[in-house]
Amino acid sequence: MLFTDQMGHQITLPALPQRIVSLVPSQTELLFYLGLADRVAGLTKFCIRPQPLVKQKTIIGGTKNFRFEEIDALQPDLIIGNKEENYREGIEALQQKYPVWMSDIYTLEDALQMMQEVGRLTGTEAKATDLIQQIRSGFRSLQPVPPPxxxxxxxxxxxxxxxxxxxxxxxxxxxxxxxxxxxxxxxxxxxxxxxxxxxxxxxxxxxxxxxxxxxxxxxxxxxxxxxxxxxxxxxxxxxxxxxxxxxxxxxxxxxxxxxxxxxxx
Structure with missing residues (x-):
């Protein structure tokens, strides 16, 4: 299937990914929430949640200094990163070898769209949709300070x-x-x-x-x-x-x- 990430890059996944590398802590936590613990192969040293499950995974360096040899050893069939949190040179190097899906987050809506797309990428659409609905409901109930x-x-x-x-x-x-x-x-x-x-x-x-x-x-x-x-x-x-x-x-x-x-x- 063909997917377009939030930076406009297109990637093709011939099947549901089974060896995912996550380069962003908050997106790592999302993958585990979606029930993908057995399919997360690698993550960064800053991916600290959910404990203790992340401790069982291969550390591939930091968010801005990847250890490419560790990533190559994992042979990922999907890498998930973020424009702000990762570094362009590292991402471009990975894109030469692997499908890399990038998020680009500025608002709550951007985050919810990312969740929907990660659900599609990984075959967990139903759980992602339920998560999004719960988050929307929570933010609808948030009462800002009056006056600003x-x-x-x-x-x-x-x-x-x-x-x-x-x-x-x-x-x-x-x-x-x-x-x-x-x-x-x-x-x-x-x-x-x-x-x-x-x-x-x-x-x-x-x-x-x-x-x-x-x-x-x-x-x-x-x-x-x-x-x-x-x-x-x-x-x-x-x-x-x-x-x-x-x-x-x-x-x-x-x-x-x-x-x-x-x-x-």
Whole structure:
């Protein structure tokens, strides 16, 4: 069968894939959710869910530094990657040898389309459709903060890096009613303390990944923006776009409640 990925590439699969390599943590979790544990042959060192099942699989390197010899040894009949999380040179090298299906995710709808297509690729359409319906239902029930408040979302420290425009985290922030003060900047801009102070967000969110922000870092940002509410949040809930989206609306609703309560005090 002929398939077109989210970057417009076409791949042909003569049969249902039996040796899948996943290059993206959130999509790895999706494959296991769809019941494909016995058909996932390899994954990256960052593919940590679902534990402990991922520990039984071959590690093929990181998301941006593949070990090609490990992938060749697995002889995959399908590789699943992502435009943002993987590196172009590595993907292009794999495309010379194997069917590589690439996702390109900016919104919830993009993520749901990816799930539908992965279901088609792997013969798990029914389970993928049910998953999508559950996720849609969850997000329909999400009540954003009234009224919208300005926010900054940080993913790195030393140097500070925040979330800009055109990515799934910015989209999720909007779903919560959080107006990203750096949405006019590129996807993940480096931010100086002076830029943050000038932007003066009402809310600063510190992500648990990729930099492992902890409660101890709150004071650092509070000193820069004394007027802001500063919170550490679960980065997976804002950036993983696979089956984890099942649990995201309830988590976001709790964050919205906490922010609303704090702003009323």
């Amino acid at each position: 408040i300005s926010a900054a979302y940080f993913i790195w420290r030393e140097p500070y890096m925040a979330v800009g425009s055109h990515n799934i985290i910015d989209h999720i922030l909007q779903r919560c009613g959080f107006r990203n003060v750096f949405s006019d900047l590129p996807r993940y801009p480096q931010i100086t303390p002076e830029q943050l102070q000038k932007a003066a967000p009402q809310l600063i969110l510190l992500s648990s990944e990729p930099y492992p922000f902890k409660e101890k870092h709150i004071a650092e940002f509070q000193a820069l923006c004394p007027q802001a509410l500063v919170k550490v949040v679960d980065g997976e809930m804002f950036s993983w776009y696979g089956s984890r989206l099942l649990y995201v609306p309830a988590y976001l609703q709790q964050v919205v409640r906490e922010v609303s309560a704090a702003s009323e005090n």
